[in-house]
Amino acid sequence: MTGATPGPVDLFSDTHTIPDAGMRRAMAEAEVGDEQLGEDPTTAALERRVSEMLGTEAAVLLPTGSMCNKVGVASLTRPGDAVVVDSMAHVLRFEGGGPAVLSGVVFEPIATTLGHFTPEQFLAVANVGSVYQSRTSLVCLEQTHNFAGGTVWPLARYRAVCDTAREFGAAVFTDGARLFNAVAASGIPAAEWAAPVDALWVDCSKAVGAPGGAVLAGSAEVVERATRFKYLFGGAMRQSGVLAAAALYGLDHNVPRLAEDHRRAADLAAGLASAGCDVQVPETNMVFFDPSPAGCAADRFVAEMGRRGVRTSTAAGRVRAVTHVGVDDEGIAAAVAAAEDLLRSES
Ligand SMILES: *Cc1c(COP(=O)(O)O)cnc(C)c1O
Numbered sequence: 125m126t127g128a129t130p131g132p133v134d135l136f137s138d139t140h141t142i143p144d145a146g147m148r149r150a151m152a153e154a155e156v157g158d159e160q161l162g163e164d165p166t167t168a169a170l171e172r173r174v175s176e177m178l179g180t181e182a183a184v185l186l187p188t189g190s191m192c193n194k195v196g197v198a199s200l201t202r203p204g205d206a207v208v209v210d211s212m213a214h215v216l217r218f219e220g221g222g223p224a225v226l227s228g229v230v231f232e233p234i235a236t237t238l239g240h241f242t243p244e245q246f247l248a249v250a251n252v253g254s255v256y257q258s259r260t261s262l263v264c265l266e267q268t269h270n271f272a273g274g275t276v277w278p279l280a281r282y283r284a285v286c287d288t289a290r291e292f293g294a295a296v297f298t299d300g301a302r303l304f305n306a307v308a309a310s311g312i313p314a315a316e317w318a319a320p321v322d323a324l325w326v327d328c329s330k331a332v333g334a335p336g337g338a339v340l341a342g343s344a345e346v347v348e349r350a351t352r353f354k355y356l357f358g359g360a361m362r363q364s365g366v367l368a369a370a371a372l373y374g375l376d377h378n379v380p381r382l383a384e385d386h387r388r389a390a391d392l393a394a395g396l397a398s399a400g401c402d403v404q405v406p407e408t409n410m411v412f413f414d415p416s417p418a419g420c421a422a423d424r425f426v427a428e429m430g431r432r433g434v435r436t437s438t439a440a441g442r443v444r445a446v447t448h449v450g451v452d453d454e455g456i457a458a459a460v461a462a463a464e465d466l467l468r469s470e471s
Pocket residue numbers: 139188189190191193214215266268269270299301302327329337338
């Protein structure tokens with residue numbers, strides 16, 4: 125079984141990966157124990173593995189990446205603080221206002237086109253705080269940036285923002301839901317993206333291809349605080365080694381092949397551009413495009429492609445298509461053929 129997807133071509137998200145036979149075997153054979161008591165050896169092995177990859181002192185497994193964002197914000201702020209983010213950041217837009225509810229923070233969004241901002245843009249909104257003003261205590265970066273198009277922060281700019289934030293007295297937290305895609309695209313090791321930040325996390329359910337889980341990493345002190353919030357928010361588990369085994373398998377088998385997904389995203393982008401769409405050049409595994417120059421609105425495109433067996437979605441007025449281990453070259457060719465067929469009939 126090679127990553128069969130529910131639809132014929134599922135470009136909805138890289139969360140739509142189906143565990144293959146090897147991953148299922150690893151899960152079935154996982155050595156497990158009570159994770160809440162620190163007795164699950166496979167979970168401990170995954171936490172060690174990720175903290176080694178990222179060069180951090182410690183790491184902790186959480187049920188989801190969204191919980192990592194909530195736990196990270198809780199660990200690095202006080203109620204009433206301000207958190208600087210890009211205006212389309214997942215932690216701000218797509219988590220039900222969780223950090224506002226759970227940590228009492230306000231967000232200070234910066235409008236960007238590619239999801240990354242400059243030290244000057246940070247300083248323009250940062251505030252030392254006063255009796256009536258929020259103190260800027262945290263900056264959240266997203267690598268790759270999902271809704272800006274799967275874009276990669278350039279390392280120099282990433283480091284410059286981290287240095288500036290630190291000088292200012294704010295902590296830095298990276299939402300690395302797709303950090304491994306950034307590593308594959310940039311050739312810059314994960315540890316280099318981890319070094320300048322206080323904490324970061326990687327998702328097990330995207331590039332890694334596991335059914336769930338995410339690992340938050342940082343200094344021993346930050347991970348200890350994060351572990352407290354993991355329990356406080358209800359994220360402690362029991363035999364989580366079943367999930368950890370899937371992630372360990374995915375790190376070995378799925379992460380090393382990510383360049384293939386990026387190449388297929390480029391192929392898809394080229395096909396869509398030839399068919400008349402306005403396509404943002406993909407940097408990783410996401411293709412964002414506007415089909416309206418070819419005579420079809422984004423929501424209609426998604427519905428019509430769905431009828432032709434290709435699943436995509438809309439995001440802020442554009443279409444988003446995401447490649448992953450469950451999409452092969454034939455899938456890309458079929459998606460391009462379906463788009464050509466649709467757009468011919470529309471124009
Ligand atoms: C998917 C995603 C999340 C949430 O991760 P889950 O594991 O699905 O909860 C957070 N941030 C970004 C940028 C994402 O793309």
